[in-house]
Amino acid sequence: MEPEHLARIAELEQKCRQRGIYLTIHRRMLLEVLLRRDDHPTADQIWDAVRQTHPEFSRRSVYRVLDKLAELSLIRRVHHPGAAVRYDAKIQRHHHLVCVHCNRITDFESARLDRIGLPEGTPRGYEISDFSVQLIGVCPACRELRQPDTSSPTSNSEGETKS
Amino acid sequence: MEPEHLARIAELEQKCRQRGIYLTIHRRMLLEVLLRRDDHPTADQIWDAVRQTHPEFSRRSVYRVLDKLAELSLIRRVHHPGAAVRYDAKIQRHHHLVCVHCNRITDFESARLDRIGLPEGTPRGYEISDFSVQLIGVCPACRELRQPDTSSPTSNSEGETKS
Protein backbone atom coordinates (compact mmCIF):
# COMPACT_ATOMS: atom_id res chain seq x y z
CA MET A 1 0.00 0.00 0.00
CA GLU A 2 1.16 3.48 -0.74
CA PRO A 3 2.71 5.39 2.16
CA GLU A 4 0.12 8.08 1.75
CA HIS A 5 -2.63 5.57 2.28
CA LEU A 6 -0.84 4.06 5.25
CA ALA A 7 -0.72 7.48 6.80
CA ARG A 8 -4.47 7.82 6.40
CA ILE A 9 -5.04 4.47 8.00
CA ALA A 10 -2.81 5.52 10.85
CA GLU A 11 -4.89 8.66 11.14
CA LEU A 12 -7.98 6.51 11.45
CA GLU A 13 -6.38 4.49 14.23
CA GLN A 14 -5.34 7.60 16.05
CA LYS A 15 -8.74 9.21 15.81
CA CYS A 16 -10.51 6.11 16.98
CA ARG A 17 -8.28 5.83 20.04
CA GLN A 18 -8.59 9.52 20.68
CA ARG A 19 -12.35 9.43 20.68
CA GLY A 20 -12.78 6.07 22.29
CA ILE A 21 -14.56 4.47 19.37
CA TYR A 22 -13.78 1.05 18.02
CA LEU A 23 -11.42 0.53 15.18
CA THR A 24 -13.35 -2.15 13.34
CA ILE A 25 -12.28 -4.01 10.26
CA HIS A 26 -15.23 -2.45 8.48
CA ARG A 27 -13.99 1.04 9.09
CA ARG A 28 -10.48 0.21 8.04
CA MET A 29 -11.59 -1.67 4.97
CA LEU A 30 -13.96 0.97 3.65
CA LEU A 31 -11.37 3.65 4.10
CA GLU A 32 -8.89 1.55 2.14
CA VAL A 33 -11.40 0.97 -0.62
CA LEU A 34 -12.11 4.66 -0.92
CA LEU A 35 -8.44 5.56 -0.89
CA ARG A 36 -7.88 3.31 -3.87
CA ARG A 37 -10.66 4.88 -5.90
CA ASP A 38 -10.48 8.26 -7.53
CA ASP A 39 -14.13 8.59 -8.47
CA HIS A 40 -16.92 9.66 -6.15
CA PRO A 41 -18.80 6.45 -5.51
CA THR A 42 -22.15 6.31 -3.79
CA ALA A 43 -22.67 4.19 -0.74
CA ASP A 44 -24.35 1.47 -2.77
CA GLN A 45 -21.58 1.48 -5.34
CA ILE A 46 -19.09 0.94 -2.56
CA TRP A 47 -21.25 -1.82 -1.16
CA ASP A 48 -21.32 -3.53 -4.54
CA ALA A 49 -17.56 -3.38 -4.74
CA VAL A 50 -16.92 -4.64 -1.25
CA ARG A 51 -19.41 -7.47 -1.49
CA GLN A 52 -17.43 -9.10 -4.25
CA THR A 53 -14.80 -10.19 -1.81
CA HIS A 54 -16.70 -9.87 1.47
CA PRO A 55 -20.28 -11.01 1.02
CA GLU A 56 -20.95 -10.73 4.74
CA PHE A 57 -20.65 -6.96 4.53
CA SER A 58 -24.13 -5.57 5.03
CA ARG A 59 -25.52 -2.63 3.16
CA ARG A 60 -26.64 -1.03 6.38
CA SER A 61 -23.12 -1.06 7.73
CA VAL A 62 -21.70 0.56 4.65
CA TYR A 63 -24.01 3.48 5.16
CA ARG A 64 -23.15 3.70 8.84
CA VAL A 65 -19.41 3.37 8.40
CA LEU A 66 -19.25 5.95 5.63
CA ASP A 67 -21.14 8.34 7.85
CA LYS A 68 -18.69 7.75 10.63
CA LEU A 69 -15.65 8.20 8.41
CA ALA A 70 -17.07 11.46 7.15
CA GLU A 71 -17.70 12.56 10.71
CA LEU A 72 -14.05 11.85 11.46
CA SER A 73 -13.08 13.95 8.42
CA LEU A 74 -11.28 11.01 6.89
CA ILE A 75 -13.49 11.09 3.85
CA ARG A 76 -15.82 13.75 2.56
CA ARG A 77 -19.42 13.72 1.53
CA VAL A 78 -20.01 15.15 -1.90
CA HIS A 79 -23.51 16.47 -2.18
CA HIS A 80 -24.37 15.57 -5.67
CA PRO A 81 -27.41 16.90 -7.48
CA GLY A 82 -28.73 13.40 -8.00
CA ALA A 83 -30.36 11.61 -5.16
CA ALA A 84 -27.31 9.81 -3.92
CA VAL A 85 -24.72 11.28 -1.63
CA ARG A 86 -21.25 10.49 -2.83
CA TYR A 87 -18.06 9.92 -0.90
CA ASP A 88 -14.54 10.95 -1.62
CA ALA A 89 -11.31 10.14 0.13
CA LYS A 90 -9.61 13.03 -1.61
CA ILE A 91 -9.49 15.44 1.25
CA GLN A 92 -7.17 17.80 -0.58
CA ARG A 93 -8.88 21.03 -1.34
CA HIS A 94 -10.60 21.07 -4.67
CA HIS A 95 -13.61 22.63 -6.27
CA HIS A 96 -16.56 21.63 -8.35
CA LEU A 97 -18.15 22.58 -11.62
CA VAL A 98 -21.87 21.97 -11.45
CA CYS A 99 -23.88 21.84 -14.64
CA VAL A 100 -27.41 23.11 -14.09
CA HIS A 101 -28.53 21.25 -17.17
CA CYS A 102 -27.30 17.67 -16.88
CA ASN A 103 -26.44 17.82 -13.17
CA ARG A 104 -22.98 16.50 -13.69
CA ILE A 105 -20.21 17.54 -11.35
CA THR A 106 -16.62 17.82 -12.45
CA ASP A 107 -13.68 18.34 -10.16
CA PHE A 108 -11.76 21.50 -10.71
CA GLU A 109 -8.40 22.52 -9.37
CA SER A 110 -7.46 26.14 -9.01
CA ALA A 111 -4.56 27.46 -7.03
CA ARG A 112 -6.21 30.85 -6.93
CA LEU A 113 -9.45 29.54 -5.51
CA ASP A 114 -7.45 27.55 -2.99
CA ARG A 115 -6.03 30.79 -1.68
CA ILE A 116 -9.14 32.88 -1.24
CA GLY A 117 -8.98 32.39 2.49
CA LEU A 118 -11.83 32.31 4.90
CA PRO A 119 -14.26 35.15 5.36
CA GLU A 120 -13.79 37.79 8.00
CA GLY A 121 -17.01 37.30 9.85
CA THR A 122 -16.70 33.60 10.42
CA PRO A 123 -19.92 32.70 12.08
CA ARG A 124 -20.10 32.44 15.80
CA GLY A 125 -18.87 29.15 17.10
CA TYR A 126 -18.23 27.42 13.82
CA GLU A 127 -14.93 25.65 13.50
CA ILE A 128 -14.12 25.82 9.82
CA SER A 129 -11.53 23.35 8.62
CA ASP A 130 -11.77 23.78 4.88
CA PHE A 131 -13.82 25.17 2.05
CA SER A 132 -14.80 24.30 -1.48
CA VAL A 133 -16.06 26.46 -4.30
CA GLN A 134 -18.92 25.38 -6.53
CA LEU A 135 -18.88 26.92 -9.96
CA ILE A 136 -22.39 26.88 -11.36
CA GLY A 137 -23.02 26.93 -15.08
CA VAL A 138 -23.46 24.86 -18.18
CA CYS A 139 -21.02 22.21 -19.31
CA PRO A 140 -19.69 22.07 -22.88
CA ALA A 141 -21.81 19.09 -23.87
CA CYS A 142 -25.02 20.73 -22.72
CA ARG A 143 -24.16 24.00 -24.41
CA GLU A 144 -23.99 22.20 -27.71
CA LEU A 145 -27.26 20.43 -27.13
CA ARG A 146 -28.95 23.68 -26.27
CA GLN A 147 -29.25 24.91 -29.81
CA PRO A 148 -32.44 26.78 -30.79
CA ASP A 149 -33.94 23.52 -31.88
CA THR A 150 -35.80 21.85 -29.04
CA SER A 151 -33.33 19.78 -27.18
CA SER A 152 -34.41 17.01 -24.91
CA PRO A 153 -33.04 17.75 -21.47
CA THR A 154 -31.00 14.79 -20.49
CA SER A 155 -31.51 15.27 -16.81
CA ASN A 156 -28.86 12.97 -15.67
CA SER A 157 -29.63 11.49 -12.32
CA GLU A 158 -26.71 9.15 -12.52
CA GLY A 159 -24.45 12.13 -12.80
CA GLU A 160 -21.10 10.45 -12.78
CA THR A 161 -18.29 12.59 -11.66
CA LYS A 162 -14.97 12.91 -13.33
CA SER A 163 -11.82 13.57 -11.45
CA MET B 1 -47.48 40.33 -6.56
CA GLU B 2 -44.22 42.04 -5.91
CA PRO B 3 -42.52 43.62 -8.89
CA GLU B 4 -39.45 41.50 -8.27
CA HIS B 5 -41.52 38.38 -8.59
CA LEU B 6 -43.25 39.68 -11.67
CA ALA B 7 -39.89 40.18 -13.24
CA ARG B 8 -38.99 36.57 -12.56
CA ILE B 9 -42.22 35.40 -14.09
CA ALA B 10 -41.49 37.50 -17.12
CA GLU B 11 -38.07 35.89 -17.25
CA LEU B 12 -39.76 32.52 -17.31
CA GLU B 13 -41.98 33.57 -20.19
CA GLN B 14 -39.04 34.90 -22.11
CA LYS B 15 -36.94 31.82 -21.61
CA CYS B 16 -39.76 29.52 -22.62
CA ARG B 17 -40.33 31.42 -25.82
CA GLN B 18 -36.63 31.61 -26.45
CA ARG B 19 -36.20 27.87 -26.17
CA GLY B 20 -39.46 26.85 -27.74
CA ILE B 21 -40.78 25.08 -24.66
CA TYR B 22 -44.30 25.48 -23.38
CA LEU B 23 -45.17 27.98 -20.72
CA THR B 24 -47.56 25.85 -18.72
CA ILE B 25 -49.56 26.90 -15.70
CA HIS B 26 -47.60 24.34 -13.70
CA ARG B 27 -44.31 26.02 -14.44
CA ARG B 28 -45.64 29.44 -13.66
CA MET B 29 -47.35 28.30 -10.50
CA LEU B 30 -44.40 26.45 -9.02
CA LEU B 31 -42.11 29.36 -9.68
CA GLU B 32 -44.57 31.65 -7.90
CA VAL B 33 -44.78 29.31 -4.96
CA LEU B 34 -41.02 29.17 -4.64
CA LEU B 35 -40.67 32.91 -4.95
CA ARG B 36 -42.99 33.36 -2.01
CA ARG B 37 -41.03 30.99 0.20
CA ASP B 38 -37.72 31.79 1.80
CA ASP B 39 -36.84 28.33 3.01
CA HIS B 40 -35.32 25.53 0.96
CA PRO B 41 -38.23 23.17 0.47
CA THR B 42 -37.88 19.69 -0.99
CA ALA B 43 -39.91 18.65 -3.99
CA ASP B 44 -42.35 16.76 -1.80
CA GLN B 45 -42.77 19.69 0.53
CA ILE B 46 -43.66 21.85 -2.41
CA TRP B 47 -46.07 19.22 -3.62
CA ASP B 48 -47.77 19.15 -0.24
CA ALA B 49 -48.17 22.89 -0.30
CA VAL B 50 -49.50 23.09 -3.82
CA ARG B 51 -51.93 20.24 -3.38
CA GLN B 52 -53.84 22.18 -0.76
CA THR B 53 -55.31 24.43 -3.40
CA HIS B 54 -54.71 22.34 -6.52
CA PRO B 55 -55.31 18.67 -5.79
CA GLU B 56 -54.94 17.77 -9.44
CA PHE B 57 -51.24 18.63 -9.28
CA SER B 58 -49.37 15.36 -9.54
CA ARG B 59 -46.25 14.57 -7.60
CA ARG B 60 -44.54 13.45 -10.75
CA SER B 61 -45.07 16.82 -12.36
CA VAL B 62 -43.67 18.68 -9.41
CA TYR B 63 -40.42 16.80 -9.79
CA ARG B 64 -40.36 17.41 -13.51
CA VAL B 65 -41.22 21.08 -13.34
CA LEU B 66 -38.67 21.80 -10.63
CA ASP B 67 -36.03 20.13 -12.73
CA LYS B 68 -36.99 22.25 -15.67
CA LEU B 69 -36.98 25.48 -13.68
CA ALA B 70 -33.54 24.65 -12.34
CA GLU B 71 -32.37 23.92 -15.84
CA LEU B 72 -33.60 27.37 -16.87
CA SER B 73 -31.66 28.84 -13.93
CA LEU B 74 -34.84 30.31 -12.53
CA ILE B 75 -34.43 28.40 -9.32
CA ARG B 76 -31.46 26.62 -7.88
CA ARG B 77 -30.94 23.16 -6.54
CA VAL B 78 -29.48 23.07 -3.06
CA HIS B 79 -27.61 19.89 -2.46
CA HIS B 80 -28.43 19.13 1.09
CA PRO B 81 -26.55 16.39 2.89
CA GLY B 82 -29.80 14.59 3.58
CA ALA B 83 -31.36 12.53 0.87
CA ALA B 84 -33.61 15.18 -0.55
CA VAL B 85 -32.56 17.77 -3.05
CA ARG B 86 -33.89 21.15 -2.07
CA TYR B 87 -34.91 24.06 -4.21
CA ASP B 88 -34.42 27.72 -3.74
CA ALA B 89 -35.70 30.68 -5.69
CA LYS B 90 -33.06 32.85 -4.04
CA ILE B 91 -30.71 33.13 -6.95
CA GLN B 92 -28.71 35.81 -5.18
CA ARG B 93 -25.25 34.63 -4.43
CA HIS B 94 -24.84 33.09 -1.04
CA HIS B 95 -22.71 30.49 0.64
CA HIS B 96 -23.07 27.51 2.89
CA LEU B 97 -21.72 26.26 6.16
CA VAL B 98 -21.64 22.48 6.18
CA CYS B 99 -21.23 20.60 9.43
CA VAL B 100 -19.38 17.36 8.88
CA HIS B 101 -20.83 16.04 12.09
CA CYS B 102 -24.58 16.64 11.98
CA ASN B 103 -24.78 17.34 8.22
CA ARG B 104 -26.68 20.52 8.68
CA ILE B 105 -26.31 23.31 6.15
CA THR B 106 -26.63 26.94 7.11
CA ASP B 107 -26.79 29.82 4.69
CA PHE B 108 -23.99 32.29 5.06
CA GLU B 109 -23.65 35.71 3.55
CA SER B 110 -20.27 37.26 3.03
CA ALA B 111 -19.57 40.24 0.87
CA ARG B 112 -15.94 39.22 0.70
CA LEU B 113 -16.69 35.75 -0.57
CA ASP B 114 -19.10 37.25 -3.08
CA ARG B 115 -16.23 39.15 -4.57
CA ILE B 116 -13.63 36.44 -5.02
CA GLY B 117 -14.35 36.35 -8.72
CA LEU B 118 -14.03 33.48 -11.07
CA PRO B 119 -10.81 31.55 -11.52
CA GLU B 120 -8.37 32.38 -14.25
CA GLY B 121 -8.32 29.06 -16.04
CA THR B 122 -12.01 28.64 -16.45
CA PRO B 123 -12.29 25.16 -17.85
CA ARG B 124 -12.63 24.67 -21.54
CA GLY B 125 -16.13 25.22 -22.75
CA TYR B 126 -17.81 25.76 -19.44
CA GLU B 127 -20.15 28.70 -19.22
CA ILE B 128 -19.99 29.74 -15.58
CA SER B 129 -22.84 31.91 -14.39
CA ASP B 130 -22.25 31.97 -10.66
CA PHE B 131 -20.45 30.33 -7.80
CA SER B 132 -21.02 29.38 -4.18
CA VAL B 133 -18.58 28.66 -1.40
CA GLN B 134 -19.05 25.76 0.97
CA LEU B 135 -17.38 26.21 4.31
CA ILE B 136 -16.74 22.83 5.82
CA GLY B 137 -16.39 22.36 9.53
CA VAL B 138 -18.14 21.68 12.78
CA CYS B 139 -21.12 23.65 13.99
CA PRO B 140 -21.31 25.06 17.53
CA ALA B 141 -23.77 22.45 18.76
CA CYS B 142 -21.63 19.56 17.57
CA ARG B 143 -18.48 21.08 19.02
CA GLU B 144 -20.02 21.04 22.45
CA LEU B 145 -21.03 17.42 22.12
CA ARG B 146 -17.50 16.36 21.36
CA GLN B 147 -14.85 15.58 23.95
CA PRO B 148 -13.02 18.73 24.94
CA ASP B 149 -9.56 17.13 24.66
CA THR B 150 -9.89 16.46 20.93
CA SER B 151 -8.30 19.71 20.00
CA SER B 152 -6.05 18.45 17.25
CA PRO B 153 -6.81 19.77 13.79
CA THR B 154 -8.84 17.44 11.69
CA SER B 155 -7.40 17.60 8.22
CA ASN B 156 -3.94 16.27 7.57
CA SER B 157 -3.54 18.66 4.69
CA GLU B 158 -1.96 22.06 4.81
CA GLY B 159 -2.78 24.37 7.65
CA GLU B 160 -6.36 25.44 7.93
CA THR B 161 -7.68 28.64 9.24
CA LYS B 162 -9.63 28.50 12.43
CA SER B 163 -12.30 30.92 13.36
Added chain:
DNA sequence: ATAACATTTGACACATTGTGTCAATCAGAG
Protein backbone atom coordinates in the same frame (compact mmCIF):
# COMPACT_ATOMS: atom_id res chain seq x y z
C1' DA C 1 -61.92 30.42 -33.75
C1' DT C 2 -60.44 25.97 -35.05
C1' DA C 3 -57.48 22.28 -36.35
C1' DA C 4 -53.10 20.20 -36.14
C1' DC C 5 -49.26 18.72 -33.65
C1' DA C 6 -45.59 18.30 -30.47
C1' DT C 7 -44.95 19.03 -25.57
C1' DT C 8 -46.39 18.27 -21.08
C1' DT C 9 -49.01 16.16 -17.51
C1' DG C 10 -51.28 12.35 -14.46
C1' DA C 11 -51.41 7.87 -13.07
C1' DC C 12 -49.25 3.82 -12.00
C1' DA C 13 -45.67 1.04 -10.94
C1' DC C 14 -41.22 0.71 -9.74
C1' DA C 15 -36.28 1.73 -8.68
C1' DT C 16 -33.18 3.94 -5.74
C1' DT C 17 -31.57 5.77 -1.53
C1' DG C 18 -31.56 6.11 3.35
C1' DT C 19 -33.07 4.86 8.29
C1' DG C 20 -35.16 2.57 12.83
C1' DT C 21 -34.81 -1.36 15.52
C1' DC C 22 -32.86 -5.07 18.06
C1' DA C 23 -30.56 -9.42 18.83
C1' DA C 24 -25.99 -11.22 17.79
C1' DT C 25 -21.29 -10.21 17.32
C1' DC C 26 -17.04 -7.91 17.95
C1' DA C 27 -13.22 -4.61 19.81
C1' DG C 28 -10.93 -3.24 23.61
C1' DA C 29 -9.96 -3.18 28.72
C1' DG C 30 -8.94 -5.68 32.84
Added chain:
DNA sequence: CTCTGATTGACACAATGTGTCAAATGTTAT
Protein backbone atom coordinates in the same frame (compact mmCIF):
# COMPACT_ATOMS: atom_id res chain seq x y z
C1' DC D 1 -10.12 -15.33 29.09
C1' DT D 2 -13.93 -12.71 30.51
C1' DC D 3 -16.62 -8.80 30.63
C1' DT D 4 -18.82 -4.70 28.66
C1' DG D 5 -20.54 -1.54 25.66
C1' DA D 6 -20.07 -0.28 20.80
C1' DT D 7 -20.93 -2.07 16.32
C1' DT D 8 -22.88 -4.97 12.93
C1' DG D 9 -26.52 -7.81 10.14
C1' DA D 10 -31.02 -8.60 9.11
C1' DC D 11 -35.38 -7.05 8.34
C1' DA D 12 -38.70 -3.93 7.45
C1' DC D 13 -39.79 0.34 6.14
C1' DA D 14 -39.69 5.33 4.91
C1' DA D 15 -38.29 8.69 1.76
C1' DT D 16 -36.94 10.12 -2.62
C1' DG D 17 -36.73 9.90 -7.54
C1' DT D 18 -37.82 7.87 -12.35
C1' DG D 19 -39.80 5.15 -16.74
C1' DT D 20 -43.77 4.80 -19.37
C1' DC D 21 -47.74 5.99 -22.05
C1' DA D 22 -52.42 7.58 -22.81
C1' DA D 23 -54.76 11.89 -22.09
C1' DA D 24 -54.61 16.76 -21.75
C1' DT D 25 -52.54 21.13 -22.85
C1' DG D 26 -49.83 25.10 -25.26
C1' DT D 27 -48.51 26.80 -29.39
C1' DT D 28 -48.70 27.67 -34.28
C1' DA D 29 -50.81 27.70 -38.69
C1' DT D 30 -55.03 27.92 -41.10
